[in-house]
Amino acid sequence: MIKILKYSFFDLIRSKWSLIYFLFYLAVTFGLLYMSSDSSKAFLSLSNIVLLITPLTGTLFGALYYYNSKEFNELLLALPIRRSAIFIGRYLGLSLSLSLSFLAGVCIPFLFYGFQKAIGPGGFALFLMTGVMLTLIFSAISFLIALKNDNTIKGFGICLLVWLFLSILFDGIFLILLVYFERYPLDKLALALTLLNPIDLSRIIMTLQMDISALLGYTGAVFRRFFGSASGIIYASLALMFWIAVPVWLILIISRRKDF
Amino acid sequence: MIEVSGLHKSFGRNTVLKGIDLVLPAGNVTAVLGPNGSGKTTLLKSILGMVLPDKGDIRVLGRSIHHQWEYRQAIGYLPQIARFPENLTVQELIRMVMDLRRQRADEGPLLALFDLEHFLKKRLRYLSGGTRQKINVMLAFLFDHQIMILDEPTAGLDPLAVLHLKELIRNERQKGKTICLTTHILPLVDDIADRVVYLLEGNVYFEGTIGQLKEKYKGGNTESAIGRMLQPEKYD
Incomplete structure (x- = not known):
């Protein structure tokens, strides 16, 4: 598995898309830090961009990479290697190269400007971790969808729908539920629903550690009241890990039974 | 040597292999022939463990390959389309x-x-x-x-490369290896194959040496023998 990971990673890190992704974060982070006088505002804008773009790139690259390398998968499958090693290795190669583009793109500008008082090194590390987790989650989900659907158009369609649902529609549905059932105690329902959306969980982690109450939103506030800031972050992070583990486990199961 | 017994495979409602029994002996070049969709590639991919059979058994070098992967150490595979990272x-x-x-x-x-x-x-x-x-x-x-599986090996190669490829295949046969290939180019079969397996609609329609094929269907070469085998009324 490590060998497959290594070669997938080296292949991907040299592709122009990894470079574009890296340059995108580099430009955005530099731009935000340069233009805003208030570093906490810059950081907040960056968080919002990460919450939108990281899942989208994970989704698109995951499916694109799988469909693009279908025939290469066949070559690997004919070698004396376990199926699980092939697919987990390829998935990790993909998500690590994406994570590296993200990390390098965001970290380099911050090295120039320093952490500033808004976040501090601990908060910054947590922010980076959340971005990496989102990458791991969404590339796993789209890799899984692509593995399950041999039809490229259908696979891409489902991937984009999942992203659209989790990053945009989910909030709307959530809000409608809250308004519709406003007479009932909704804390626990809200908590449960939040666990169902990795993007929401990431948002909560980022806002909890920045400690900006105004931006916590309803679910963030519920989270803080239930767990407090520190353990709220821990519980949300655990839930994110669960979000990585489940698709990876399904990749294992499906790859074991699939005909290629 | 590869032994295939009672191999069944369906993809959804489409039944591709309907109980294939075959032996691919060592030291022979076996050409697996058949029209498009007759199950040639599915058969090869089953031997490689890429397609998982519904029923039946495949034994490579005397051992069943069910849920195994180490046996592929003994197999060289040439896929139809070459795509790399x-x-x-x-x-x-x-x-x-x-x-x-x-x-x-x-x-x-x-x-x-x-x-x-x-x-x-x-x-x-x-x-x-x-x-x-x-x-x-x-x-x-x-x-x-020990085993070579070649899926349409000449596709996309220039004439000189095809010559070299044939040479390589002959050398490997001399060394006593089991070679199995699919192709639609029948002169190639005459040139390098010892045995023919003809698949039709998921069944083995003919299995034997080239000599047996020509004798049975009275063809001067593989092409005419197969023509007579499939459409006797037209060629008689």
């Missing part, structure tokens, strides 16, 4: 395959044979389809495998 160079690809197989080999003679030396430092995305296919052939013949 685009951003690796040819040299890196060769190292990768050696690394993944945990086997060393000297690629020099094959690189020279197919005139590939000056592509070593080039990334695979910049190579033409024919050059990629040559690399594909080179990778399949690089190691000393």
